[in-house]
Every structure is written in C-alpha cells, then in structure tokens.
Amino acid sequence: MGSDIQRALLWILFGLSAFMLYDRWEVYNGKPPLFGPETQQTQNVSAPQGSADTPQASTASALPTETAAAPKADLVHIETDLLNLSIDPTGAVIVGSELRKEKQTTPWTDTGLVGMVLGNKPEAPKDVVLFTQEKGRTYLAQTGLIGGPYPTHKTAFKLVPGPLKLADGQDSLTVKFEGESGGVKVIKAYTFERGHYGIKVSHEVVNNTGNDITPSIYFQLTRDGDKPEGEGAMVNSYTGAAVYTDKEKFQKVSFSDIADGDRDFQAKADNGWIAMIQHYFVSAWVPTPGVERENYTRKVGDKLYAIGSIEQINTIPSGSSKTMDAVLYSGPQDQTRLDAIAPGLSLVVDYGWLTFLAKPIYWLLSFLHGIVGNWGWAIVLLTCIVKAVLYPLSLAGYRSMAKMKDLGPRMKALKEKYGDDKQRLNMAMMEMYKTEKINPVGGCLPILLQLPVFLALYWVLLASVELRDAPWIFWVTDLAAPDPWFILPILMIITMVIQFKLNPTPPDPVQAKMMAIMPFVFGIMFIFFASGLVLYWLVNNILSIVQQYLVNKQIAADRIKKQTN
Known part of the structure; x- marks a missing residue:
C-alpha cells in the first residue's frame, strides 16, 4: 500500500x-492560460458621462481623440545613467525609452546545445525598449489639460534650452517644455535623478486668459495590445492595464475589457496609481495623493488602448499659476524600487494564486x-x-x-x-x-x-x-x-x-x-x-x-x- x-x-x-507544460503550449498557440493570475472583479463602474461637444473638465469624454502617428524626426533625446528617452515636442509626449541596464533576453533556441543543432547564433543583446512608436508598435506616456481649449498631448510644445544629458557627478537633470493654447500656458518639466527610474513630472499652468479657469489635468498611458518584443512564446505572463486604490487594491484591466467598455475597477479615488504591465516591466503614473481623481480606460484605435487618471485643478485666477506634480515610473519590476515609489506598486509582480507562499x-x-x-x-x-x-x-x-x-x-x-x-x-x-x-x-x-x-x-x-x-x-x-x-x-x-x-x-x-x-x-x-x-x-x-x-x-x-x- x-x-x-x-x-x-x-x-x-x-x-x-x-x-x-500543456499550459505553456496553449499560450504558445495564442490561447489564454489554463491557470494563473485572474483579473480581480469588483463593483461595476459606469462609463464617465459627458459630451465631446461640451467637454466636462472632470470626465474622460473630454479627452482628445487618438491616432497612431509615425515618429517625427525632431525628437528630443535625453540621456541619463539608466535611460535613453525620446520626447516628441508635439504634446511633450514620451515616445521612446531604452533601459540602458536591462538587455533583451536571448532566445533559448539560439544558445547552448539547441542553438548548435539548429545552427542558430545569438545576436548581441539590445537594450530593453518600453515606450516606442516604431516598427508598428505604440507605447506612449501622455499628459495634458481638459475643460477648455487648453494644451493637450496634441499641442505644439517648445523645448526650453538646457542640458539634455545627466553629466558625470550630476545627481539630477530637469528638461522643460512650454506649450500654449487658449491663453493658457503649460510648462512641463521632467526631472530625472541618478539611479532612479521614477521621473518627476510637473505641470505649471499659467492663466493668461483674463478670466478665472478651472481646468483638469490628465495622465495617460497608451499602448498597443501586442506582447512585448522578445518575450518567449511559451510565457503566459500578464500584459495589460492595472489600477490600484487603497480601497479596492490591485485590479487588472485587460485589453479585451477595455475594448468591450468593461470598467470593473474603482473610478473615483484620491489615491493610488494607474499602470501598463508586461513581463518583468511596468510603466505607471502616480499622481499626488490626496487629490480627487477619476480613473478611466478607453480604446483609442485599432489594437490601441489607453488607461489614465484625471485630476481637477482648483480655480486659477487670471494672471496666476498653479503647479501639479506626478511621478512616472517606467522600468523593471524591481520590488524594492516599486515599494519606494508608491504603496501597492510592487503588486504588479504577479505570482498568481500562490502569492501567499x-x-x-x-x-x-x-x-x-x-x-x-x-x-x-x-x-x-x-x-x-x-x-x-x-x-x-x-x-x-x-x-x-x-x-x-x-x-x-x-x-x-x-x-x-x-x-x-x-x-x-x-x-x-x-x-x-x-x-x-x-x-x-x-x-x-x-x-x-x-x-x-x-x-x-x-x-x-x-x-x-x-x-x-x-x-x-x-x-x-x-x-x-x-x-x-x-x-x-x-x-x-x-x-x-x-x-x-x-x-x-x-x-x-x-x-x-x-x-x-x-x-x-x-x-x-x-x-x-x-x-x-x-x-x-x-x-x-x-x-x-x-x-x-x-x-x-x-x-x-x-x-x-x-x-x-
């Protein structure tokens, strides 16, 4: 016995x-995994109401429409110890990022005994690319104002003269862009710190309209629905969006849910973050805690999806200005780094149903x-x-x-x-x-x-x-x-x-x-x-x-x- x-x-x-192994084979053939992390379901949040003709400052309906565009030749290139970043002056949008310390994984079939038998030779490893607008891929970090004819991620910005490289011995670097529309100027500043993937992004909103204004600011991540380049075909890791709030905690929002208009996540909060997740890496907007916001998702094009957060800015009198800050993290899912950025951000490291162990x-x-x-x-x-x-x-x-x-x-x-x-x-x-x-x-x-x-x-x-x-x-x-x-x-x-x-x-x-x-x-x-x-x-x-x-x-x-x- x-x-x-x-x-x-x-x-x-x-x-x-x-x-x-069978689960991997199913993923390899384009089918969903048989077991593993499930999307957390919570209360159903109705879609934000509003009209595109009469924008409301606090709703996603007022956001500008999205179109996939080819990258421009006049991109601004920024170099730090960890990042090579490309910013499009149109909207001062991040359209390219290379992680200098992270290399793309060499396919297993190109190495060792299998590589010898198949005659494959591994190529020199390239830097991992997250944000991009090349080779049919789209992955962008966007911001702007709504609630009026204000600067958005489609407004022309100008680079403020200054250094674009974090020099040896320099601990921080700030790169500024200025854009104006409808009498409102936005000074967008990206601040990089040595040894950090987290980027402080500040928006100084200057009211030159002659009237009081009450705009809202949005922080958005836009991405295509494809798996990241170089990911093994038999890896069933999650690629998609996520929302975190203190109340509902970590909630995934798959690209299919976004396409169907399902919003099973907490929309209203004054804390948390929104993110795009892929195997080993994440990009997340972390707005200032304590400020009321509306989280949203939307399909913005063919296989193109967006997740974002909208914060209403207090009234800005004419001739005055107000600054709104946020942190953009885009890098590896290093749990120590993530915990230092925001509560709950390390939850993007997905251990499935055995997380407790x-x-x-x-x-x-x-x-x-x-x-x-x-x-x-x-x-x-x-x-x-x-x-x-x-x-x-x-x-x-x-x-x-x-x-x-x-x-x-x-x-x-x-x-x-x-x-x-x-x-x-x-x-x-x-x-x-x-x-x-x-x-x-x-x-x-x-x-x-x-x-x-x-x-x-x-x-x-x-x-x-x-x-x-x-x-x-x-x-x-x-x-x-x-x-x-x-x-x-x-x-x-x-x-x-x-x-x-x-x-x-x-x-x-x-x-x-x-x-x-x-x-x-x-x-x-x-x-x-x-x-x-x-x-x-x-x-x-x-x-x-x-x-x-x-x-x-x-x-x-x-x-x-x-x-x-």
Missing part, C-alpha cells in the same frame, strides 16, 4: 508538470542573495533551509521507506503466496506494516511537502525580474530560462535513479518498470523548465539521497545489532 501511495504522489507530480519565498531568496551575492547559490541555500525545516516531518517517511526496503523479500513472498488475490495480499501487507510499526503513508511526506514550495518557486522564477538573466555558474547564465546544455536535467535524472534504487521496489514487475522509467520522463519534461527550478529539485534530490542513505545505514546497523543480541 505504501508503494501505491508513493506512486500516486509521483504521478501527481508528473501530472502537475505535464499540466504546466511565493512572496515569503521571494523575500527569503532576496535575503540569501544579499548574503551570497548569487541567485543560484541563494536557491541552493533556500533548498537546504526548506529541507532542514521539513526534516523532522520527513524523517518518519525516510524511516518507513528504509524499513519497507528491508521488507522487500517478505513482500515478494506474500505476493507469491496470494498471487492475484489483491484483497488478501493487501490485508497481509497491512498486518505486516502493523507488526513492524511502519506507516505506509510516511514515505509520501518527502515528496508531498515539497510540492507547494516547488510551485511557488516556479512563479517566483517566472515573475521576478531580479532573476531574469541571473547567472549561477559556468553554463547557467539565466536562472529564469531552461538549461541550454541540459546538464541540470541530466543530473536530475541521475539523482532520481539513485533515489529509486534506495527505495523499496514494488512487488509488481509492471509497476517496477514504470517506476524505473519515471526519472527519464521527468528529466525530459524538466528540460523546458527554468534552470533555477531544476536546480532546486536537483539539490532537493541530493539532500534526500543523503538523508535516505543515512537513515538506511542506521536501520541496517540497528538490525545487525538486534540480530547479535
């Missing part, structure tokens, strides 16, 4: 692995990484810690497995005695377990207790940008990608074969053969898993072998001692 349960657990793990595992991994300085060795230490914590519970299982191995000849004898009479065979085996004080379920614990950690680590490797392109040793240069030389899966097969030899052999020859080929089936499947995940399971196997060997040795010594007494 113990062997039956153990086999059942192995089949569960096998089925789980097969299910994850993946979060502490990520925290522990980060802590260990701070000690050893290498994410691969951090995973090794994590595995050791998990095994140490679970060892008291696993010890009973190891002892049961060791005793059951000793009972192999007796079990074989029972099999021969009762033949195909499974009922009498099981009763005899249970009586033998009872006499020898063996818990047949105990052997399942070492495997069963590892499954939640295994799945949680799977999501950590899938979602955490810190492990993207993170090397371990020698041939493992990206723990979030499969092993390009298949060395880790091969080592895992070897360790599983050793485990099979250490454990009792099923009395049924057919079942014994199935158990013997199981390591090779797992090894082939694990070829497609992230090398960090295979590393975890490999180290877990090695530690299990050591523990099982020591227990087996102790059981044998006790048996010899008992026989000599």
Whole structure:
C-alpha cells in the first residue's frame, strides 16, 4: 500500500508538470492560460458621462481623440545613467525609452546545445525598449489639460534650452517644455535623478486668459495590445492595464475589457496609481495623493488602448499659476524600487494564486542573495533551509521507506503466496506494516511537502525580474530560462535513479518498470523548465539521497545489532 501511495504522489507530480507544460503550449498557440493570475472583479463602474461637444473638465469624454502617428524626426533625446528617452515636442509626449541596464533576453533556441543543432547564433543583446512608436508598435506616456481649449498631448510644445544629458557627478537633470493654447500656458518639466527610474513630472499652468479657469489635468498611458518584443512564446505572463486604490487594491484591466467598455475597477479615488504591465516591466503614473481623481480606460484605435487618471485643478485666477506634480515610473519590476515609489506598486509582480507562499519565498531568496551575492547559490541555500525545516516531518517517511526496503523479500513472498488475490495480499501487507510499526503513508511526506514550495518557486522564477538573466555558474547564465546544455536535467535524472534504487521496489514487475522509467520522463519534461527550478529539485534530490542513505545505514546497523543480541 505504501508503494501505491508513493506512486500516486509521483504521478501527481508528473501530472502537475505535464499540466504546466500543456499550459505553456496553449499560450504558445495564442490561447489564454489554463491557470494563473485572474483579473480581480469588483463593483461595476459606469462609463464617465459627458459630451465631446461640451467637454466636462472632470470626465474622460473630454479627452482628445487618438491616432497612431509615425515618429517625427525632431525628437528630443535625453540621456541619463539608466535611460535613453525620446520626447516628441508635439504634446511633450514620451515616445521612446531604452533601459540602458536591462538587455533583451536571448532566445533559448539560439544558445547552448539547441542553438548548435539548429545552427542558430545569438545576436548581441539590445537594450530593453518600453515606450516606442516604431516598427508598428505604440507605447506612449501622455499628459495634458481638459475643460477648455487648453494644451493637450496634441499641442505644439517648445523645448526650453538646457542640458539634455545627466553629466558625470550630476545627481539630477530637469528638461522643460512650454506649450500654449487658449491663453493658457503649460510648462512641463521632467526631472530625472541618478539611479532612479521614477521621473518627476510637473505641470505649471499659467492663466493668461483674463478670466478665472478651472481646468483638469490628465495622465495617460497608451499602448498597443501586442506582447512585448522578445518575450518567449511559451510565457503566459500578464500584459495589460492595472489600477490600484487603497480601497479596492490591485485590479487588472485587460485589453479585451477595455475594448468591450468593461470598467470593473474603482473610478473615483484620491489615491493610488494607474499602470501598463508586461513581463518583468511596468510603466505607471502616480499622481499626488490626496487629490480627487477619476480613473478611466478607453480604446483609442485599432489594437490601441489607453488607461489614465484625471485630476481637477482648483480655480486659477487670471494672471496666476498653479503647479501639479506626478511621478512616472517606467522600468523593471524591481520590488524594492516599486515599494519606494508608491504603496501597492510592487503588486504588479504577479505570482498568481500562490502569492501567499511565493512572496515569503521571494523575500527569503532576496535575503540569501544579499548574503551570497548569487541567485543560484541563494536557491541552493533556500533548498537546504526548506529541507532542514521539513526534516523532522520527513524523517518518519525516510524511516518507513528504509524499513519497507528491508521488507522487500517478505513482500515478494506474500505476493507469491496470494498471487492475484489483491484483497488478501493487501490485508497481509497491512498486518505486516502493523507488526513492524511502519506507516505506509510516511514515505509520501518527502515528496508531498515539497510540492507547494516547488510551485511557488516556479512563479517566483517566472515573475521576478531580479532573476531574469541571473547567472549561477559556468553554463547557467539565466536562472529564469531552461538549461541550454541540459546538464541540470541530466543530473536530475541521475539523482532520481539513485533515489529509486534506495527505495523499496514494488512487488509488481509492471509497476517496477514504470517506476524505473519515471526519472527519464521527468528529466525530459524538466528540460523546458527554468534552470533555477531544476536546480532546486536537483539539490532537493541530493539532500534526500543523503538523508535516505543515512537513515538506511542506521536501520541496517540497528538490525545487525538486534540480530547479535
């Protein structure tokens, strides 16, 4: 019976692995993932009311229409230690950004053994591009005023003369643009700080109309609905919009929801942020907290979607001015950086339905990484810690497995005695377990207790940008990608074969053969898993072998001692 349960657990793990691979295959063929993060549903918010002919200052209906346009030749290029930014003077809109410290991932099929067999050669890695208006892609950060004929993201702005590069030894850089419409001037200033992806964006609104005005300011992200360039075809990470408020917390808004006009998110708030999310990276507008705002989404063109936030500005008397500030973050989903920008912003790092377990595992991994300085060795230490914590519970299982191995000849004898009479065979085996004080379920614990950690680590490797392109040793240069030389899966097969030899052999020859080929089936499947995940399971196997060997040795010594007494 113990062997039956153990086999059942192995089949569960096998089925789980097969299910994850099938899920990847579904995504590869353009279908939605079978499991993973779901869009949070909350109260339905009706669409903002208003007329485009008589704009209301606080509603999305007053926003200018959008058209996909080709990039202009007179873009303003800004260079910092982390960013190469391009700003279109029309609207002073960010239309291009390259992350200088983040490189596009080399396709797995271009490296290692697969690359050699297919004849593929990896190209020199390029900087990750977020904002863009090239190669049929659109991803923009826009702002403007509504409530009158005021400057919008379609108004012509002029660059205020000044430096465009963050010089060595310089901690901050401010680039200003001026635009005017309807007697209202807007001075838009982008302030960059060394070592930060967060950009402070201020709008000084100067009223030269001769009358009091009460405009509203909008902060908008516009993006096409395609997956980011360079993302693996078998990655099922979320690409789309999101809204966060203190009341309703993190809420996703998919591109399909935007197209259908569904607004299942909190529209009215005086806090929070709006964002566009893709695998490993995010762009988010974080307006000044404490100011009433209206969050909105809208489809602005063919496969073109926008999410934004509108804030009403207090009355500005003629001849006066008022300044509105916001922070634009556009960079990697580094949880430390995100937490420093705004509450809840780190929730864009999506660990799916195992967030409750993946979060502490990520925290522990980060802590260990701070000690050893290498994410691969951090995973090794994590595995050791998990095994140490679970060892008291696993010890009973190891002892049961060791005793059951000793009972192999007796079990074989029972099999021969009762033949195909499974009922009498099981009763005899249970009586033998009872006499020898063996818990047949105990052997399942070492495997069963590892499954939640295994799945949680799977999501950590899938979602955490810190492990993207993170090397371990020698041939493992990206723990979030499969092993390009298949060395880790091969080592895992070897360790599983050793485990099979250490454990009792099923009395049924057919079942014994199935158990013997199981390591090779797992090894082939694990070829497609992230090398960090295979590393975890490999180290877990090695530690299990050591523990099982020591227990087996102790059981044998006790048996010899008992026989000599």
